[in-house]
Amino acid sequence: MLHLRPVQFVDTPVGRDGEVARLAGGLQWFAAYEVIRGAERRTVPVAGFDDFAKALPDPQAERAALLAHRISAPRASIQAGERVLRFDQPQAMAILNLTPDSFSDGGRHDGDPAAAAAAGVDMAAAGAAIIDVGGESTRPGAPTVWEGDEIARVVPVIERLAASGTPVSIDTRKASVMEAALAAGAHIVNDVSALLYDDRAAEVVARAGVPVVLMHSADPKRGAEGAMTGGNALTDCFDWLEARIEAAVAAGVDRARIIVDPGIGFGKSLADNLAILNGLSLFHGLGCPLLLGASRKRIVGALSGEAPVGARLGGSVMLAVRGADQGAQWLRVHDVPETVQALRVWRGMRDAALVAR
Known part of the structure; x- marks a missing residue:
């Protein structure tokens, strides 16, 4: 099972287009994901995440995209x-x-x-x-x-x-x-x-x-x-x-x-x-x-x-x-x-x- 954890939080997204992602529509931005696959852990920059996900086997690629979307999506009031x-x-x-x-x-x-x-x-x-x-x-x-x-x-x-x-x-x-x-x-x-x-x-x-x-x-x-x-x-x-x-x-x-x-x-x-x-x-x-x-x-x-x-x-x-x-x-x-x-x-x-x- 693949998991994603947002890491490397930054003070501001200003001047970092494409390098950071917003967390749950809130007040924080992060610059990388920790990718967890069983005992394996690696850090993938937000800027390179799409290429990383596309290189995964299809089921894992789909899950990675879903998790990344959920992590950034605003929460409904x-x-x-x-x-x-x-x-x-x-x-x-x-x-x-x-x-x-x-x-x-x-x-x-x-x-x-x-x-x-x-x-x-x-x-x-x-x-x-x-x-x-x-x-x-x-x-x-x-x-x-x-x-x-x-x-x-x-x-x-x-x-x-x-x-x-x-x-x-x-x-x-x-x-x-x-x-x-x-x-x-x-x-x-x-x-x-x-x-x-x-x-x-x-x-x-x-x-x-x-x-x-x-x-x-x-x-x-x-x-x-x-x-x-x-x-x-x-x-x-x-x-x-x-x-x-x-x-x-x-x-x-x-x-x-x-x-x-x-x-x-x-x-x-x-x-x-x-x-x-x-x-x-x-x-x-x-x-x-x-x-x-x-x-x-x-x-x-x-x-x-x-x-x-x-x-x-x-x-x-x-x-x-x-x-x-x-x-x-x-x-x-x-x-x-x-x-x-x-x-x-x-x-x-x-x-x-x-x-x-």
């Missing part, structure tokens, strides 16, 4: 109520957990829908593009929540957020929760099992015609407790998501409304997570907007002297900026003001860099 969410720059997705046992903020908003909704509105006011509402923890060892309890947790909050005009996604694996949340006003489904946990999930999303986040997990039924085995974590994750996109499309989901998430921490070792983060730009070859969720996760503690969950702000912001550097359009985060500030500074630096010298 999506509608969230009266708001239009665009993917031409990185934005924050705010985490609003309504659980008693989430790994980072469990219990903070449990049992008080009005206060939880107010917290969501505050995060939107602080610059979050969308509020991701969840009623079940997916941390390792967390118990499965009965659908009725999950619905009771999320629906009153979603109703309040939607009434305020705030874009909302529902973070759930269960079709009945998706249905209830969408009926309450949610605009997007965020499924950590990529529509594999519940047999009705794909049907619900397709019938509703809403955008959906498909996240990679080593074992979608077990969530964070699964484990990747052997192979190459980066390309294996890409191939799995590619297959899930095709399955979702076959089930009636509009490809233009699919967002992908490589699932940092879900059934992955530290080495797996690092490989995926360092090679994140590979996922633009799927042709879908890219979501990165690494906020306060174990990888931050592992790389920073075992910092506890409450002391992982710096590492979380760093990973968000790293995601932005590689073209991730959504950064799913707990610490909204700090991340939004970092992204605004990032955007200002990009704008300055794009000005011709």
